[in-house]
Amino acid sequence: NAGVTQTPKFRILKIGQSMTLQCAQDMNHNYMYWYRQDPGMGLKLIYYSVGAGITDKGEVPNGYNVSRSTTEDFPLRLELAAPSQTSVYFCASSYTSGSTTGELFFGEGSRLTVL
Amino acid sequence: ELKVEQNPLFLSMQEGKNYTIYCNYSTTSDRLYWYRQDPGKSLESLFVLLSNGAVKQEGRLMASLDTKARLSTLHITAAVHDLSATYFCAGSNYGGSQGNLIFGKGTKLSVKP
Structure with missing residues (x-):
């Protein structure tokens, strides 16, 4: 079971x-999310998607872009780093509706350093 | 706008002791989540609490939800070193908006012999 797969794991x-x-x-989840995690700050939502072709901004979207052309994929683009x-980025997905738990499943994270 | 606050943010415990982590949230949250994160690792789901009075237990961890007080607790019984990790609670705006989770800052738990 692959679950949520993120690449790369590290990047400078x-x-x-x-x-x-x-x-x-690969879980056929409708919702997908990108969070960033900074030390001591919890997780902050960058963008999320409720389904293919639909995306929306989260709490900290500036400097990022997303697209969702398929149910499976949700790439996060950083322009002009x-x-x-510099942060750890987590992708997550969930099957969310009024009758489900909406529990998020997270990828392993991508550690990005900008120098 | 939903805000989630955890306390304490740091907790050093001795093995065998009991303690409680508190999670307060500011507005209606139709579900409450607890996650665990080991250093350098991803987040692992522990509990999902869906209704007032919900209580769930797994091993030495027990989570409860009081929607009237807007409070969830994570109780640790007879702590062991393996429980050392950072614990996050998160609330959901699903009923009011689009389903994104709002996370607390996390409680870093260190269990010492």
């Missing part, structure tokens, strides 16, 4: 570079 970027963090899930984007 120079200021101003761009990159895409990949996320794929800045040191403030």
Whole structure:
């Protein structure tokens, strides 16, 4: 069972570079999320998607973009990387409706450093 | 807007002792979650609490939910070293909006012999 798969696990970027963090899930979940985790700050939602073709901003969307062309994939694009984007990024998915628990399943995380 | 606060943020316990982590939330949350995170690892789901008075137990951990007080607790019984981790609670805005979870800052638990 693959669950939620994120790549890469580690990446170092120079200021101003761009990159895409990949996320794929094989559980046929409708919702997908990108969170970032900074030390001592819990998790903050960057973007989320309620289904293919539908995305919305979370708490901290600036400097990021997402797309959801399929149910399985939810890539996160960083444009013009800045040191403030140094963080650990978690992708998650859930099957969320009024009658489900909406429990999130997380990927292993992607540790990004911007120098 | 839903806000979630945990306390304490750091907790050092001796093995064999009991303790409780508290999770307060600011507005109606139609479900409450507890997650565990080991250092450098991902988050693992522990409990999902769906209704007032819900209580769930797994091993030495027991979670409860009081929706009237907007409070969830995670009780640790006879702590052992393997429970050392960071514990997060999260509330959901699902009923009011789009289903995203709002996380507390986490409680870093250290269990010492």
